[in-house]
Amino acid sequence: MTTAAPVVDPVVTGMRCAVCGTRMGIGAPLTWKCPGAVSGEPHLLRFERGVAPLRAGDDPNPFVAFRPYLAWDAFAAAAGLSVEQRVQVIRSLDASIAAVDGTGFRWTPFARSDGLSDALGFSDRGGVWVKDDTGNVAGSHKARHLMTIALHLLVAEQQGLVPWHSVGERPHLAIASCGNAAIAASTIAAAMGWPISVFVPQWSEESVVQRLDSLRATVVRCPRRDTDPPGDPCVLRFREAVASGSIPFAVQGPENAWCHDGGRTIGWELALQFEAAQVHREQPGALDRLFVQVGGGALASGAWSGAADRANIPRLHAVQTQGCAPLARAWHRARALPGGVGSAGAHWRECMWPWEDEPVSTADGILDDETYDWLPIVEAMSSSNGYPVVAPEMLVREAHRLGCASTGIRATPTATAGLAGLLTVRNDVHADENVVVLFTGVVR
Numbered sequence: 001m002t003t004a005a006p007v008v009d010p011v012v013t014g015m016r017c018a019v020c021g022t023r024m025g026i027g028a029p030l031t032w033k034c035p036g037a038v039s040g041e042p043h044l045l046r047f048e049r050g051v052a053p054l055r056a057g058d059d060p061n062p063f064v065a066f067r068p069y070l071a072w073d074a075f076a077a078a079a080g081l082s083v084e085q086r087v088q089v090i091r092s093l094d095a096s097i098a099a100v101d102g103t104g105f106r107w108t109p110f111a112r113s114d115g116l117s118d119a120l121g122f123s124d125r126g127g128v129w130v131k132d133d134t135g136n137v138a139g140s141h142k143a144r145h146l147m148t149i150a151l152h153l154l155v156a157e158q159q160g161l162v163p164w165h166s167v168g169e170r171p172h173l174a175i176a177s178c179g180n181a182a183i184a185a186s187t188i189a190a191a192m193g194w195p196i197s198v199f200v201p202q203w204s205e206e207s208v209v210q211r212l213d214s215l216r217a218t219v220v221r222c223p224r225r226d227t228d229p230p231g232d233p234c235v236l237r238f239r240e241a242v243a244s245g246s247i248p249f250a251v252q253g254p255e256n257a258w259c260h261d262g263g264r265t266i267g268w269e270l271a272l273q274f275e276a277a278q279v280h281r282e283q284p285g286a287l288d289r290l291f292v293q294v295g296g297g298a299l300a301s302g303a304w305s306g307a308a309d310r311a312n313i314p315r316l317h318a319v320q321t322q323g324c325a326p327l328a329r330a331w332h333r334a335r336a337l338p339g340g341v342g343s344a345g346a347h348w349r350e351c352m353w354p355w356e357d358e359p360v361s362t363a364d365g366i367l368d369d370e371t372y373d374w375l376p377i378v379e380a381m382s383s384s385n386g387y388p389v390v391a392p393e394m395l396v397r398e399a400h401r402l403g404c405a406s407t408g409i410r411a412t413p414t415a416t417a418g419l420a421g422l423l424t425v426r427n428d429v430h431a432d433e434n435v436v437v438l439f440t441g442v443v444r
């Protein structure tokens with residue numbers, strides 16, 4: 001944590017669709033999806049921002065510390081809330097979350113792992129830095145994405161900007177997930193006292209379902225139906241629920257663009273934490289690379305765009321496993337387009353389509369058959385001179401063993417899969433480089 005409270009006017013001014021160009025003002029309520037997305041084809045709203053130097057306020061809650069940079073803050077300001085009221089909305093929801101989960105939002109730990117750095121042969125000048133989100137709300141980074149959707153809903157409702165008239169008429173929240181995102185969503189829903197339906201696969205882990213039950217979520221098991229088109233049946237049932245009025249409480253940008261807002265907090269935190277740590281080093285370094293495990297892609301997109309808000313922009317490496325790697329395919333397709341990566345939004349289905357084989361990996365949290373948020377990641381890798389990494393299963397397992405043993409963090413194989421990417425391309429990385437990995441989910 002650094003410096004004094006920032007004095008910055010809200011920096012997000014609106015949203016624009018990366019596919020069809022539709023623009024919306026930031027004050028419009030419930031702008032989850034592009035209104036042009038009528039045919040079922042994916043669209044993606046992205047925030048338009050002015051330029052403001054990134055400075056964190058001196059607050060342990062990242063949503064308060066980085067409040068002026070959040071799109072939510074601009075939305076709430078447009079809805080008529082003063083700065084004090086905006087801070088109060090965050091604090092009040094955070095206190096309710098802490099009452100449900102035992103912890104509210106706090107900057108999560110970030111440090112150079114000397115053990116990992118030595119094991120991988122980095123010099124004192126460089127090293128492997130670990131951002132540890134395993135102690136975050138609901139045990140993963142996912143709650144960061146959902147917090148800004150929840151804040152948006154609360155303000156919209158409080159200011160009378162929603163079509164329902166009383167708390168009793170609230171439509172259900174809906175999410176398709178079998179793991180961390182489901183637990184995070186149900187935790188925040190419980191904190192808000194908002195009903196939620198969670199669409200889970202037939203084979204869901206009993207411990208997860210029990211946790212969802214204890215959070216009073218409505219759990220809907222989703223076997224594949226004979227009449228289903230290709231794709232994840234949980235996502236199909238989720239979309240049906242949204243089509244009939246549920247609110248997409250989703251961690252995928254095309255389903256709810258507002259998840260990208262809070263997703264940036266992890267990048268803002270680590271960029272400032274990295275800089276703060278350089279002061280104590282004999283040879284301060286720059287943040288050279290960010291390796292991020294990619295399932296749906298919202299994490300990598302948010303982490304990089306947050307980190308890139310500081311002067312030094314890290315190279316982004318999006319990491320998937322050999323058992324499910326649609327993003328690397330999209331990267332090659334997008335770069336081969338006549339208009340290059342910059343034109344990829346208009347060529348969505350030429351670049352991204354569901355992985356044909358049954359996705360398999362020990363990193364089972366990143367087996368999304370489509371990388372929903374592939375576009376911002378491909379753009380980020382292109383502009384930062386990064387590239388995708390497809391990790392072999394042996395290194396996914398080795399990263400899990402080494403990552404947990406070296407740091408003492410109780411992370412899952414999904415959570416250490418970014419490290420598997422570093423192991424895969426270790427020979428391309430100089431020993432003096434500073435490399436960040438994100439340990440994102442705790443073993444339950």
Ligand SMILES: Cc1ncc(COP(=O)(O)O)c(C=O)c1O
Nearest residue numbers: 294295296297298299365440441
């Ligand atoms: C622990 C953990 N890390 C990383 C990811 C990947 O995040 P995303 O789906 O946004 O790419 C997930 C997604 O489920 C996860 O559970």
Ligand SMILES: [Zn+2]
Nearest residue numbers: 017020034043
């Ligand atoms: Zn659109």
